Amino acid sequence: MAEQLLVGIDIGTGSSKGVLVRLNGEVVALSEQPHHLSLPRHGWAEHDAETVWWADFKAICDELVAAADGEGEIAGVAISGIGPCFLPADENAVPLRPGILYGIDTRAMAEVHELTEKFGESRITKRCGNPLNAQSIGAKILWLRRHEPEIYDRTRYFFMAHxxxxxxxxxxxxxxxxxxxxxEPLYDVGKNRWIKKWVEDIAPGLPMPELKWPTEVIGHITVEGAQRSGLPEGIPVAAGTMDSFADAMSVGVRKPGDAVVIYGSTMSIVLVTDESLPSAQLWSNAHLFENTYNLASGMATSGSLTKWLRDVCGNTDFGELSKEAEAVAPGSDGLVILPYFAGERTPLLDPNARGTVIGLTLNHGRGHLYRALMEATAYGARHVLEVMHDAGGSGRKAFAVGGGTKGGLWPQIISDITGLTQEITEQSVGACYGDAMLIGVAGGFIDEDADWSPRVGTIEPNPDNQERYDELYDIYRHLHPATVELQHKLAAIQQG
Structure with missing residues (x-):
């Protein structure tokens, strides 16, 4: 009998990635497809489902199917993707417009305010786990009804990327x-079901999808699905989930008290809890398995900041910038940056926040700026962790995953500023690796507690840097309230 292999594929903001693995977690092949983010108007962020999601998926499948030849047979697949996002499709499941992306798309803020006033912020928070915000799908659906009614009238499916x-x-x-x-506000996080009355009010005539847990098999690849994708007919497909939670699965963040810091274009922190903990500043969600929940956060920027600086500096090599940043003392010689270059999601929930640099002198160079941008995301992470603690979450240890963990400087800055101990795992493949685990569990190929990511290092906070970072963090926390009115005025100018 041929060896069984599992496929995991993740659709990201700037690229899609896939992995082919053995049942022991050994990676057989990797595939990556870069793509562009469409920003057609200020505050809009979109992906075309055909030319981005499906084209990437098909190209990755072609590479992984070819790589499986001679290694074994593909036995199952799971998919994750950016989210939450909203793709309306017609009765034949054909997309009617580009997919509207998560919180980096802020077009529906008027609908956020309208629905908040209509249903009440406290009621929404109690039932949905958090207030409405820029990425709430209910507001995006209402936006479509109001601004593109001819499309809404034809909509029969509500899809996310996966x-x-x-x-x-x-x-x-x-x-x-x-x-x-x-x-939000369509789903009751405490009861794990759609809120029927609010669904009927916000999305009349749009059938809501059947609800599944990420580790459930939702079906098997049909004849048509096999012809389209090149994957074997009849193999199981797991429900999958959004990318941050597939990332969490990849390093074993599944039980209450487990946490993960995800270093990507944006930074996410997920803390698993045994009960729903509503928060006005975070996202309180269902987790990977029934009867588990989480407190989650997502900053609007992170790796996108360092990429921005690299591009501004003429596409300079990241390694060169990192060396320059390492030569700069902790605290960047008194330079503090607010990382709100794309507004801010948690914990501010302020799409009109703007990036701010304070303390800049002629003695500062690009190494200072590069380090200060990494420190800015670390201050943001500390802010998030404090809000998580206030909401009832606990934990001083987390796994670190994502491309930003390479090299060691950024994770060390995060630990120094937050006081968090971080475990570095052998595998840094990311969400697609977690997808392979999801279908492994869903299809009965591996145990629920399987561990594919041995720990290869631990990053502890350096106490020598605590006093300086505490001082600068206090400045960071005061800086946004002191300048928020000016930030919003500048945002209004930028928005025309």
């Missing part, structure tokens, strides 16, 4: 509980 692709493989219309819990 469910659109899974539907193409199986024909099943579903949404995982984690993604549904980001669909």
């Amino acid at each position: 469910t659109f692709l899974a539907h193409r493989l199986t024909g099943v219309y579903y949404l995982d509980h984690i993604s549904a819990s980001y669909s």
